[in-house]
Amino acid sequence: MTALDGAIVNVALPQIRNELALDGTDFKWVAAVYPLTLASVLLLGGRLADTIGRRATLLLGVALFTMSSVGCSTATQGGTLIVFRGLQGSGAALIMPASLAVLSHDLPPRARNTGFSATTAIMATALACGPVLSGVITQHLGWSWLFAMNAPLGFTSLLVIALAVPRHARGSRASQTLSSTVSIRAVVLACLSLAAVAYCLIEGPEIGFASLPVLISGVFAVMSAGGLWCEMKLHRSVALGILFRQRPFTGGIITQLLWGLGVSGVYFFTSQFLQNNLGLRPTSAGLAFAPVALSVLAAAPFIARMARRWGDGRISATGLLLVALGLLLVALGSTSGSFVHILPGLSAVGFGSALAIPLTTRALESSPRHMSGIAAGLFSAAREASGVFGIAFVGAIVTFVQHAAASAGAGPAGAFLSGYQAGLCVASALVAAGAPVAVWALRCLPNAEDGDDPSLVWFGEDRQ
Structure with a gap:
């Protein structure tokens, strides 16, 4: 729900603007307020997961997200829609760190890579299929149904959480004292x-x-x-100091920032390239991202086995290098004027992103159990912030080169293509820089497959 709602609104914005008679400012905020509140409230969501518990925070987040989705679907004014979209982002900010904390600390060690693989595959599928789903629903049912469909999903999620997620409350008194330093x-x-x-x-x-x-x-x-x-x-930064002294967590944050800086901006501008330069309609342009999701889905079931055989660090570094190579292949294929020629690059981005899953798994496992929420919140905040920074940074590269090409006499399409390719090359370099960080972060780690909680290995804490 959280990934899908960040992707489906863009295609529906013209219809929303016409039906609600939005002015320029309201139109802009309908699109911007969701990622803004999501990035801003993520750390608070992580703090709540550590204080009131992962299960309670997850229930609260899903309830808030579901109710605000219903509010969005019934909105008749731009201001109302903006307020409920902001509440949606706040609900998502509670869901994401709590759900990641559940995956990293409430699943058996041997199931964690599989759990993170499934989550990554689902999020990639939502991001890839979101524009297509948005186009179909908006055209045949209306934009309000984009939000209304979250109601049955939300109620089902609440039921599953209530039945399946363990009733973990808080850690020991010492754990609470340490967590309270944040x-x-x-x-x-x-x-x-x-x-x-x-x-x-x-x-x-x-x-x-x-x-x-x-x-x-x-x-x-x-x-x-x-x-x-x-x-x-x-407060001597005791709690955060414990987190950032762990190589897996620090390395995971750094690589997540580099990955987001590169891929997020490219994802945004690739959609424009497909529509403006290749002439694809919005629904077809959204469908063009399916190879990314299909590649993640194809690779995800084999990640745990590959990590056990070759090591988490090698697999993650290989994945980041494969993503960087995929971005270069997209840049090379974009000169042909055909979507077919960028398919190999998009597929490589998907496969590489799947191979980097162990880095996320071990980064979150390295946090102590009582700080799993704030660790997941920091990790999610880094991902969301890197997405915003990525669009701005890669966008600045694209704009600068585009203007330079236009000044040299290139047409609008050719100038944008030059800027787009320059942005892809810079993004590739950013992602590739994460490969040595991944090797450093995951070298010589204790084996989590033996049934021990990695946080206990790192921190020597008593099992709760």
């Missing part, structure tokens, strides 16, 4: 800082980075980040 003030400051940075990146390209709202937001982001630093120094 204070509510620190979480709020982190949320405000992320929100301000996201606002700058989303609004900057539209209204100008030198505009007053963006400048004020930038100053606010710096002040919030400064306050967060002081708060962490005041």
